[in-house]
Amino acid sequence: MEESATLPKRSTSRRTFVLGGLAAGAGALSAGRLLAKASPARAAGGLTPGDAAILRFFAAAETLETDAWQQYNELGGVQDSEVPGGSGNPPYTAALSLLDSDMPQYIHDNTDDEFTHFTFLNAYLTAHGVQPPNLDQFRTLPSSKASGAQQIGRLTNLMQLSVDTSWWTRYRSDSQNPDFGDTLPQAVPGLLKGEFPGIPRDNNDTAGSTAKKPSTHLQAIANTGAFHFAMIEQGGTSLYPSLAQRVTHTEALRILLSIGPTEAMHFQTWQDKAGNAVSPPLAPLTDPTNGLTFPDLTSAGELLQPNLIMPEPTIFLDRKFPVCSIVRPTNTTGAAAGAIKFLTDTGLFRGQSGGFFDFMAQLAKAADAA
Ligand SMILES: [Fe+2]
Numbered sequence: 001m002e003e004s005a006t007l008p009k010r011s012t013s014r015r016t017f018v019l020g021g022l023a024a025g026a027g028a029l030s031a032g033r034l035l036a037k038a039s040p041a042r043a044a045g046g047l048t049p050g051d052a053a054i055l056r057f058f059a060a061a062e063t064l065e066t067d068a069w070q071q072y073n074e075l076g077g078v079q080d081s082e083v084p085g086g087s088g089n090p091p092y093t094a095a096l097s098l099l100d101s102d103m104p105q106y107i108h109d110n111t112d113d114e115f116t117h118f119t120f121l122n123a124y125l126t127a128h129g130v131q132p133p134n135l136d137q138f139r140t141l142p143s144s145k146a147s148g149a150q151q152i153g154r155l156t157n158l159m160q161l162s163v164d165t166s167w168w169t170r171y172r173s174d175s176q177n178p179d180f181g182d183t184l185p186q187a188v189p190g191l192l193k194g195e196f197p198g199i200p201r202d203n204n205d206t207a208g209s210t211a212k213k214p215s216t217h218l219q220a221i222a223n224t225g226a227f228h229f230a231m232i233e234q235g236g237t238s239l240y241p242s243l244a245q246r247v248t249h250t251e252a253l254r255i256l257l258s259i260g261p262t263e264a265m266h267f268q269t270w271q272d273k274a275g276n277a278v279s280p281p282l283a284p285l286t287d288p289t290n291g292l293t294f295p296d297l298t299s300a301g302e303l304l305q306p307n308l309i310m311p312e313p314t315i316f317l318d319r320k321f322p323v324c325s326i327v328r329p330t331n332t333t334g335a336a337a338g339a340i341k342f343l344t345d346t347g348l349f350r351g352q353s354g355g356f357f358d359f360m361a362q363l364a365k366a367a368d369a370a
């Protein structure tokens with residue numbers, strides 16, 4: 001591990017970082033040039049090409065994550081100037097709030113966190129003379145037409161999701177681990193077998209709902225969102241430790257080790273809330289418009305029991321070792337490309353252009369090659 005140049009000491013509040021990024025970059029660049037002379041392994045700016053590739057991949061992944069969370073927040077989060085954009089959808093917010101009355105606050109805070117993740121990574125890259133990934137040309141997907149959403153181009157599609165809920169059993173199994181090639185069963189199998197909205201697509205999806213009593217259809221949409229929140233955040237929980245194994249500099253490692261666990265904190269919160277979608281009084285619930293069913297899992301056995309939200313110890317590295325309570329998977333080989341494939345398979349990018357997939361594949365390939 002090598003020490004890398006640190007950012008110049010200055011105000012680094014996230015509000016000033018965006019504006020100050022260029023100025024901060026100039027100072028760090030000169031420091032980086034000095035370091036580059038001493039260490040030929042470093043590119044100009046003090047980052048190795050591998051570390052730069054990994055940080056660029058995360059900057060893009062966080063930009064995508066932010067785009068998804070922003071859509072959730074516009075309709076279901078607390079509306080304030082800290083995360084501006086939408087104006088809220090009271091019936092959808094009510095359905096989310098039946099999962100937990102603090103859902104709007106948690107959605108707001110998760111969204112706020114994601115903004116800071118990509119903004120920090122972009123500023124850090126800029127400060128080290130590396131161009132951050134720019135996804136603006138791919139903001140082409142439509143917004144929800146439901147009241148409360150901004151009408152702008154999006155990077156992600158939350159209206160045709162095939163949510164993978166195997167994270168649920170993955171963290172409850174005491175004998176399986178995706179790193180050993182195991183495929184864990186789905187908690188809500190129906191969610192993977194179609195294309196379901198995690199947000200209301202238009203005001204038809206909220207028809208018949210009030211801010212006091214959401215329709216069964218709208219509750220199913222909120223439940224879909226709740227399982228999708230956890231799916232996204234468990235992905236980040238694995239991705240950071242998986243790629244942290246490939247960085248060179250201690251500061252790049254520090255970044256990944258400091259952001260990654262916040263994804264786990266998000267995941268843990270969402271896992272608890274998703275549990276309320278598969279427990280009474282909300283479960284069982286079947287969407288009358290499409291047959292999507294959220295079963296009551298309270299008596300479905302240890303692999304499915306809703307309140308088992310602490311990571312069950314499982315096999316790790318080699319079966320000869322005792323089981324261990326761990327994040328899973330954390331295998332580093334092909335982790336970045338694997339994450340993009342996983343998200344693509346779950347419909348998050350449905351409607352995106354070939355150019356978008358090429359762009360993300362290139363970033364992932366470079367990160368995996370680091
Ligand atoms: Fe994030």
Ligand SMILES: [Fe+2]
Nearest residue numbers: 233236263266
């Ligand atoms: Fe996240």
